[in-house]
């Protein structure tokens with residue numbers, strides 16, 4: 001499947017394992033890059049280091065959606081869930097994404113604000129793993145971002161009660177069509193009260209660089225209680 005080929009008629013064809021057997025994942029082996037990562041050339045803060053690697057991913061490696069990250073949450077009983085979400089902003093205050101506050105992740109984070117963000121930059125043999133605490137962004141910040149979204153996405157945020165069970169696709173399309181009639185293109189769409197941002201304040205950020213013979217580099221910034229960061233190297 002090509003990267004720009006998200007919607008294809010192939011989805012409608014029943015999968016025939018005899019015609020196109022799935023490859024055996026155990027036989028897939030890649031040697032990772034030899035270039036290393038050393039504490040002496042890390043940036044002073046994990047956000048600055050993230051900015052360097054994010055630039056590499058976006059500008060040098062031209063990765064498809066390098067801002068796509070796996071967000072893992074856990075409910076009050078500690079039961080985990082993961083899903084992909086787009087990073088929309090980052091700076092020294094943290095990493096911001098937008099979602100529906102009534103979704104599963106929204107409910108998990110209301111009960112338990114501890115969260116993990118994983119950036120899987122496989123083609124570069126890199127990953128970044130952030131552990132931190134999520135808090136809702138202010139309404140002004142949410143509104144400012146909402147206004148930058150395409151009109152259709154703004155309506156989509158109203159049409160979808162994210163993570164709830166629905167009867168059919170038709171119901172969703174009908175809800176969208178109703179909203180489209182009420183707020184035609186050019187008309188300002190109000191910010192849904194159940195929609196907004198989460199800012200994740202990092203407590204630990206690990207930079208993982210694949211190396212030869214599975215002797216990878218893992219350097220983690222750990223927040224010190226007194227402020228500042230300690231860097232530790234972990235065995236691969």
Ligand SMILES: Cc1cc2nc3c(=O)[nH]c(=O)nc-3n(C[C@H](O)[C@H](O)[C@H](O)COP(=O)(O)O)c2cc1C
Pocket residue numbers: 065068081082083084085086087097098099100103104105106162163
């Ligand atoms: C590439 C990609 C980007 C996504 N970006 C977002 C996003 O920014 N916000 C969001 O709420 N869901 C996003 N989703 C959908 C989520 O993965 C997920 O299905 C949805 O948020 C509901 O998750 P939940 O039921 O665990 O809360 C994205 C999915 C993919 C595959």
